[in-house]
Amino acid sequence: MRKNTLPASRLDENGQPRVSLQAILAMAFPLFVHAGLQAVLNLTDTWFVSRISSQAVAGVGGVYWLILGLLLLVTGMGMAVQTYAAQAYGARKYGRAARSAWSGLWLAALTIPVFGLLVWAGGSLIPILALPSGIEQSALDYWGPRFAGGPIAVAQTAVLSFFMAIGQVRLALTVNIVIAVLNAVFNAWFIWGFDWGVSGVAWATTASLACGWLLAMGIFLNGNMRWRYRSRRFWRPQPRRVAAIVTMGFPIGLSIAFDVLGLAAFQAMVTKLGEVQGAATQIVMMLTSVAYMPAVGLGKAGTTLVGQSIGAGRPDWARRVGNRVVALTTAYMLLIGILLALFAEFWMRLFVAPTDPTAPAVIALGVTLAWIAGAYQVFDGVHLGSVFCLRGAGDTRVPAILLLSMSWGLFVPLSYLFSFERGQGWFDLPGLGWGAAGGWFAALLYIALLAGVLGWRWFSGRWMRHGRLV
Numbered sequence: 001m002r003k004n005t006l007p008a009s010r011l012d013e014n015g016q017p018r019v020s021l022q023a024i025l026a027m028a029f030p031l032f033v034h035a036g037l038q039a040v041l042n043l044t045d046t047w048f049v050s051r052i053s054s055q056a057v058a059g060v061g062g063v064y065w066l067i068l069g070l071l072l073l074v075t076g077m078g079m080a081v082q083t084y085a086a087q088a089y090g091a092r093k094y095g096r097a098a099r100s101a102w103s104g105l106w107l108a109a110l111t112i113p114v115f116g117l118l119v120w121a122g123g124s125l126i127p128i129l130a131l132p133s134g135i136e137q138s139a140l141d142y143w144g145p146r147f148a149g150g151p152i153a154v155a156q157t158a159v160l161s162f163f164m165a166i167g168q169v170r171l172a173l174t175v176n177i178v179i180a181v182l183n184a185v186f187n188a189w190f191i192w193g194f195d196w197g198v199s200g201v202a203w204a205t206t207a208s209l210a211c212g213w214l215l216a217m218g219i220f221l222n223g224n225m226r227w228r229y230r231s232r233r234f235w236r237p238q239p240r241r242v243a244a245i246v247t248m249g250f251p252i253g254l255s256i257a258f259d260v261l262g263l264a265a266f267q268a269m270v271t272k273l274g275e276v277q278g279a280a281t282q283i284v285m286m287l288t289s290v291a292y293m294p295a296v297g298l299g300k301a302g303t304t305l306v307g308q309s310i311g312a313g314r315p316d317w318a319r320r321v322g323n324r325v326v327a328l329t330t331a332y333m334l335l336i337g338i339l340l341a342l343f344a345e346f347w348m349r350l351f352v353a354p355t356d357p358t359a360p361a362v363i364a365l366g367v368t369l370a371w372i373a374g375a376y377q378v379f380d381g382v383h384l385g386s387v388f389c390l391r392g393a394g395d396t397r398v399p400a401i402l403l404l405s406m407s408w409g410l411f412v413p414l415s416y417l418f419s420f421e422r423g424q425g426w427f428d429l430p431g432l433g434w435g436a437a438g439g440w441f442a443a444l445l446y447i448a449l450l451a452g453v454l455g456w457r458w459f460s461g462r463w464m465r466h467g468r469l470v
Contacts, residue, residue, distance in 0.1 A: 007090070007308040008321050017317070019324050024301065028328070030169040031297035037176040038289070038296075041183050041208075045201050046286045046351055048187045054279045054356050056198050059138025061282030062131050062271040065264030067146050069257045070118060071153060074111050076253025078104045078157035080245050083391060085165030086304045090311025097166060098229040101220065103241040104158025107249075108151050110242075115150030122147070129268050130426065135275070141198040149206030156213040159220050164300055165307065166229075171219055179212035251400035252391060262407035266415045266443065270436045272426075273419065276358050277436040280365040283351045287340060288373050295381055298329045299388030306392030315464055318393060326385030326458060333381030341374030365436060372440040379444075382451035386458040395463040399454060406450050414442035 008023040049056050084100040122143035131139060156175075163172040186207050190200030225231045267285070271278035302325035309318035340347070348366040352359045387399050418438030420431040432438055457463060 006312065006314060006317050007305045008324075009317070019320050021324065024305070024321065024324055024328065027167060027169060027304065028298050028301035028325075030173040031164060031300050032294045033173055033297070037173075037180045040180050041205065042286050042289045043351075044180070044184050044187060045205065046283065048191055048201055048204075049198065050283075050351050050353055052191070052197060054275055054352070054358050054362060055134050056138045057282055057351075058271055058275050058278035059131070059135040060142050060198060060201070061267055061278050061285070062129060062135055063126060063139040063143060063264075063268075064282065065260055065267045065285075067143065067264075069259075069261035069264050071146070071150055072260055073253045073257030074114060074150065075154045075157045076256045077107060077246055077249030078154045079161055079252050079391075080104075080249030080396075081158045082161035082165045082300065082303050083248060083307050083394060084245065085162050086307030086392060087311035087394075089166045090308035094166075094229045095234065097162065098225070098231045099234040099238070099241060100165075100245070101158055101162035101231070102234050102236075103238065103245045104161065105155050106237045106242050107245055108155035108158060111154050112151045115147050118147040118150070119144045129272075131268075131271060132275075135271065135278070138198045142202045145199055145202035145206055149209050152206065152210050152213050156209055156216060159213070159216040162220070163216075164304055167304065169301075171216075175212045175216045175219075178215055179208045182211050183208040248394070248396060251396040255387075255396075255400035255403040258404045258407050262411050262446075263443075265412045266439050269415055269419050270439055273424065273435055276361045276365060279352075279358070280348075280362045280369060281436050281439075283348060283362070284366055284369045284373050286351070287347050287370065288377065292377075292380065292384075295329050295333050295384045296388075298325060298332060299384045301325060302329075302385060302389040303392035306389050310393060315393075318389075319461060319464075322389035322392070322458065325389055326382065326455070329385035330378065330381035333377040333384075337374035337377030340377065341371045344370035368437055369440050372437065372444055376440075376444050376447055379447040379451040382455045383447060386451070386454040389458055390454070390463050393463050395457075398457065402453055402457075403450060406446060406453075410449070411442055411446035414445065415439040418442045 006017050008020050008027065009017040010020040010023070045060075046057065049060050081100050081104040084103075085097040088094070088096040088100065122140060126136060126139050126143060129136075129139075160172040160175060163169065183204055186204035187201060190196045190204050194200060196203065219225065220231050263285070267278075267281060270281045302322055305321045305325065306318040309315070309321060344367040345363060347370070348363045352362050356362075387403075390396070390399050415438070416427075416429070416431065418432050418434050418441055419436065420429075421433030422428065422430050424431070424433070434441070
């Protein structure tokens with residue numbers, strides 16, 4: 001009987017391989033939940049900050065996407081471990097897969113001075129945003145502790161990317177469950193036990209990530225990982241391999257970072273409009289992460305399956321399985337977008353303290369924004385499914401260029417034009433003055449165009465010319 005070795009496949013009655021939806025879902029579901037736990041972390045932090053004040057929510061929101069963007073610029077490079085390790089696994093070169101994880105860990109060590117500089121620079125960078133005084137102090141309190149955990153985030157990304165690449169997604173899920181639980185415990189402890197306020201939220205995230213990384217390393221260095229993948233053998237730094245991770249990963253980190261930094265610019269614009277608009281936008285952003293982060297999990301399944309298929313020498317199969325992943329990601333985002341919009345008022349009330357005098361205004365604006373954000377989710381599903389499948393093929397540079405040029409050449413200028421009236425922003429430019437809703441309309445236009453070009457690149461098969469076996 002013919003042996004079936006293709007990832008996410010089954011043989012039909014004629015012995016021909018077919019894409020197995022069940023196999024895709026079996027791999028994707030733990031990744032789906034794993035990434036969804038990041039959304040839980042975001043929502044947990046937002047809830048705890050909201051217990052402090054709406055001013056604290058606006059302050060964190062004013063710098064949240066800037067911090068996340070700078071973190072992802074570096075941690076995104078660690079995501080290249082998944083592409084290298086998946087292709088090595090598909091080629092049955094298990095030691096090479098483990099070596100990729102160690103290269104990602106050495107990359108994390110090299111980032112320590114970078115994140116140290118960012119911690120120091122916060123006092124000079126945040127005042128440039130010209131936030132109101134109380135909001136600015138909350139932003140400063142959040143900045144330093146988040147960047148202090150940057151190297152840990154890179155190291156954790158490298159190890160979890162290895163687990164995903166070899167199909168051991170439940171291990172990554174286990175680590176993230178531990179992080180989510182500890183994050184809630186540390187938040188309560190640091191905010192109310194130590195009375196650290198907003199800085200306690202940031203330190204809770206850093207501490208929980210550190211515990212999760214230690215657990216991941218314990219798994220990586222022992223048991224089956226030690227014997228099958230020889231994970232203890234390849235710890236010595238190999239500059240060429242670290243450089244290869246950086247070369248592949250830099251476009252990944254750059255594309256993610258500049259997308260998020262575009263959101264950071266948008267959030268800063270909205271926060272400058274005032275406490276209500278800043279708080280409402282931050283809450284809706286966190287609610288959309290319920291859709292975004294699990295969809296990232298589905299996309300990462302695409303990276304693994306496409307990478308393993310290419311490692312096995314079957315780009316044709318990579319295309320077939322990738323098409324199914326893009327369709328699943330889009331369908332999921334459509335469903336979440338509908339739920340977000342229809343029950344917007346209920347979601348908003350969960351994250352606004354009833355005693356806050358601005359609560360009614362924040363809720364009312366948040367409901368309006370949630371409808372625009374719901375439409376955004378559908379196009380984001382096409383974008384995420386396509387870009388993660390392209391990543392598995394090693395096609396990272398062109399998507400990065402497309403995202404960078406459209407984020408900062410279209411989204412950011414339109415957000416400024418739609419949000420501000422003349423004299424409201426940082427520059428003396430004409431604007432439509434639509435407030436936060438205007439910025440969200442700019443985001444919707446941007447993601448629709450980005451989804452169109454990246455979806456065309458994947459479905460047209462042009463990645464077969466530019467993707468590569470790494």
